[in-house]
Amino acid sequence: MFIRLYAATFIIIMLCLQTAQAETDAPLFTEVTSAIGFEQPKTPWRAGTYALPEVIGSGVALFDYDNDAALDVLHIRFPPPGEDAPAPNRLFRQQPDGTFVDVTEATGIGHEGYGQGVAIGDVDNDGDVDVYVTNYGADVFYRNNGDGTFALEDAGLSNEAWGTSATFGDYDRDGYLDLYVVNYVQFDPEAVCRGKHSALDYCNPQVFEPAGDRLFRNNGDGTFTDVTHRAGIAAMPGRGLGVVCLDLTADGWADFYVANDGEANQLWVNQTDGTFVEEAILHGLAFNAYGQPEGSMGIAVGDVNRDMRPDMFVTHLSGETNTLYVASNYAVFGDMTEVAGFAGRDLPYTGFGCGFLDFDNDANLDIALVNGRVKRGAVLEGANAGEFWNFYAEPNLLFQNSNQQSAVSHQQENSISSETSLLKVSDGFRQPTAHFTDVSSRAPDFARWVEISRGMAFGDIDTDGDIDMVVSGLDNRLRFFRNDAPPPQHHWLFVRAITQNRDALGAQVTLRTESSTLTGYVLPGTSYLSSSEPSVHFGLGVIEAVQAIEVRWSDGSREKFPGASANQRVTVYQGKGVSF
């Protein structure tokens, strides 16, 4: 007994030392959920019934529905397990004092379905954003009336399958946003699945047939046509959960990348004639480094190695790494997960929502992701999800990009060897990339909750020049995290790119500074089932001004705009810059 007492005393001393040390570092994020007016659930989520939709979760959107320059919140919701009680989606409007009020009823957007994902885009180019919500069940589309209300419309957007993520993008360059809807599986509620130890658990998606995605082409008159078959998308149904719409093949035309659960991801390459061909394997985006398919969920897009090419981070099941795909010069991606330092820390967890964000404004893209199992596992310390769900609960993670590249010149970048550099612009097949360090312990409010988190959206909610985060939990809970990370000497710039009177989804924005370039993408529809602020955020480090802003629009054209001093929001309009 004496020895046990000694050991316990030692541990307490160590903890005290660690606490004292930790106190010297201010938390990177602070949870402000209650402070900004969001209620927390008072009782634990109902125990599950092992129906697969229960563990898929739902998303959240950060968007400005009323054009008052403040981000509002749309929370996609679903009923508790085994209940028919409606759980309408909720829209919260941001007040001038930074708090939120529920405006669901007044706006008419509170659909009572089994909500899953959300896509935000101005489909009629009238200057206000419209909303598409996917459901386990029929999806719904809300047109923004421009007066603070929404109208539920069919608009030709009929999808009865189990929709998960969806994204808007102008794939045919006609100036109007089209819509890609990812569908998951043809779920059979009577399916019963058990683990190796014979206990009931949630089924693998492979138990069910894939549902098949949908592509809707915007007719230019406010309506859509289902072109799934004509475009070739129907040729290869997958069990999809995530999607992005971006030119990933460097030909100037928007492609669709779909994260599939437990099977090869898909890259639908735009053939420029309204059709697509699936080429994920050819572009290195289907599998991990070992050529194996993984259980893919959320997708983040950003240029982590500053080569002006989009890199991607895809979240996966526990036992699989979350995978970092880095683009090479000929549109082939390499799995750089291990080189980037991810393998190991995130391996035990099942990742869902995720995003590249430069949380400390140091000009390097960091990564935040949220976790939560889909199969029962050991209960982790601090689990906070109720008796049934604690077996599925996991903490969230924050990774900081630890490269020091902002201090070196562009020319120097090219000369640094792969052994010494954490990041290198290279024409090689698999160039090294940034290195990420787990800093979750420095964001205790974000990482301490051992829960089941799913959706995640990013945006500057409090308009202080850095990226805040909102997370949606499996229990229909939202958590908001205010970014307190950037030191005062780190500057920032937001760029909003406008085309045809709307956000230019799919556009690439590049800042030219004296020493380097920074590239971002107008891509609100990333992460998992969620939608983020469409303006592109750049952390600038100590740089106080940019020399030029270049935009490659989704129609392939490129324009250069004048530079700007740091710490402001800049809006650029297509046609107002200098073509190059």
Next chain:
Amino acid sequence: MKKLILSLFLILIHISVFADGDIDIPQPADLDLVEEKLLLKAIEDAQAAVRTSPNDADVWGQLGHVYLSHGWEIPAILCYRQASVLAPDEFRWLYFLGRLTKQRQPEDAVKHLTRALVLRPGYTPAHLYLASALRILGKLDDAQHHLARAKHFQPDNPFSELWLGEIALAKQQMKLARTHLENALRLNPRQSEAHALMTQVAIALGDKQAAKQHAQAARHPSQYNELVDPLWWDVLRAGVTAPLYAERGRRYMSEGNYASAVAEFEPLISDTQKDIKVWFDYSVSLLYTARHREALAVLERILSLLDKDIEVQKAKSIDEIAYLKAQAYNYIGQIYYEIGQTAAAIRACRMALQLKKNKTDNKSQGQLNSSDYDTFFSNVHANLATVYENTGQLGEAIQHYQKALELVPSHLPVHRDLAGAYWKERRYTAAEPHYKQVITHDTTDAQAIYRLGLVSLMKEDYLEAVSLFKKVIAIEARHVRAYGALGVAYQELGNIPEAIGTFERVLELEPRNKAALDKLRELHELK
């Protein structure tokens, strides 16, 4: 100093675990959700053994096996760790510890597996797992070294080549990567990972055509050659739930040990069993242990489930059900053929063929792999043809061999059988193209070459005949008929000395060969 601290720490743990007689036995967190009585009993027994003999590494290891086989990795790791503390020189516990920690704690795994390999240097799976842990840590050269060792000890294991290829790819050594991956595909052509990596290599080497071909092949689910790991059997044998019985049964089948497979499947067979794959595997195991009547009964049961059981039907598409029924009828046909009931065999094969969809309906095949689907029905046609051929119905046999080739034109055994059937019908020129197909892919098929030689003789192409018969003799030095035919060819070419020498060789092999004696007499008269 580090070792001293570690020793003190281990002593502390040991004392804290056992000091008051209480043993902290790792428990699966969700044990209370387990309903399977056999499993609860197995856990109870293994834990009781630990309580009885807490200093016995083997009982800790066995508890680890019970946990691991049922999917509880974390408590299994704790058990193996305790086992390796108690028996630090025992290879098994270090091996399983390394194997289980290689992804979550690769540094620890490297230590465990390195130590394990000191104790048992030639254990291939340990080299592979160590390489994997080293690869995760970015130690590519060290990983390569252990993969090379694994390849040395087990040259036919495709995983070494696959991972060597992956590392070469990571090092941008594209030509080396291609060599390794080609080797991997030679050892297991259906290893989709190798095709996926080959796609990247081909793109890097500028071979777009090859890239597309490999990308297409990579789309199919990978079919693994089982890694030979005798120790894994210890884990599998600790399993008492249905999936474990099935897994053991299938592993026994892959080893050709069908009697043991039957024993594993038997506990799973009951009226409530709805897994068609289990029923099929059981029936095939019975078939290959010559328990024909029982196999037939199981296959009839499969047909009944597919026809009448709503639960089974709901889980499958109409096309899948038809395909499964066709497979059942094919096996039934095979059994009837083996027990000599050819009419019943023909009926069963015909039933299978009736379930094949028309080409125009192929779109509705849904999830069925069209290549596998065609190969299966090609086999059914060939099986039916074999039954017809062996009952003397050569016309019917030829018709079905032809249909088998329509589905899979490169089906070599069918070319051989069809040529044989034509030969029996004395339709030698009809046989010729099929024998040519055979020898294109199998240059050592003496009978095919010999018969092609005979066709050449008939066509009076004596030079070709000589060339072919010489090939036969190169393959089979004592092929008497080839010598005889070669002698005739020489004779027709007017090469009497060679003809005489060849017939004399026949007599060396068969001193009383009448045809050779006659020919020699005739040739000497001509001389």
